[in-house]
Structure formats: structure tokens, C-alpha cells
Amino acid sequence: MEERRKSAPGSETGSIGAPERGPALDSDLPESARIGFQLHEIVHLSRAFERQVGNALDVNSTDLSAMEHLIQEGSLTPGELARRLDISTAATTLVVDRLVALGHAQRNPHVSDRRKVVVVPAPESIARAFHELHPVIGGVAAVTDELSDDDRLVIEAFLDRVVGVYQSALGLPG
Secondary structure, three states: OOOOOOOOOOHHHOOOOOOOOOOOOOOOOOHHHHHHHHHHHHHHHHHHHHHHHHHHHOOOHHHHHHHHHHHHHOOEOHHHHHHHHOOOHHHHHHHHHHHHHOOOEEEEEOOOOOOOEEEEEOHHHHHHHHHHHHHHHHHHHHHHHOOOHHHHHHHHHHHHHHHHHHHHHOOOOO
């Protein structure tokens, strides 16, 4: 059974393209809510961008997560990939089958254990993924480069605290 992307980014809102936005930032939001609203917008837009990348690569969200792990690590056994994705080994087999069929990955023999295989990302697929990600990665880097050192320190401290809030809510060590 092959699972593929069936919807375009933003289609859950009834439109193709950018997702629907909430109230405008300059509306009647109290000053204290503006940063929270902007963080919410970033999360919302990030999800829409991930769907767009998945559509461009013709993969679903689980397959895209698997590709992300493979691109970061270089190669993983199916068991390692299953643990990182927090899915069963049977489900991971289906993910790997789809990625191999689409040319995003290949199975290779493990270098030290002939009973195992490793899943390796295809170089062309890595290049396609980075091509899709570049507008956001490059754009955020450009915005960061424009910051003064003092502004950068304040933003880093704020984001560290926000990350801490999420880690605490998830019960993760901070």
C-alpha cells in the first residue's frame, strides 16, 4: 500500500498556497500577546513549509522525517530509524520501501555486520531537499546577519527560555 501526499500546503484551510492567518499583528492584540502570536505564526508557517517540501519531494510527513534523519546521520539501520521516528519496525520497512521506490534512499549492506542493512540517503535527494529548504534557511540566516550583537544576545536568550518551556512541558531534561 503506497502512501503519498494528497493535499497541497494550506489545503486544510480550503485554499491552495499559504495557510489562513489569524488576526493581524497590528489588531487589538495586547502588547503582551504579540510575541506569542508571532511564535504561533512561525509554528503554523513552519508546518505549511514542511508540507510544501514534502509535496515537492513527493513524500508524506513520516517519510520526510525519515529523510531528515538520514540526511543528518548519513545512514541508519532500519531499527535505528524506527527508534528515531518512534514507529514500529514494520512501519519503518514501509517507509524505507517508499523512499527506495522514489529514489530518495537505498539499502546497502552494513559494513561490519553482514546480517544487517543500512538505509542511505541518495545524494540527488539530499540536493533536492536542500534546494527546497534553501529559501528559508538562507532567509533566516540573512535576517540573523542583520542583527546587532546586542539584539542577537537578547533573541538567543529569549529563544533559549522558550525552548526550556517546551522541554519542561514535554518532561525532557533542560
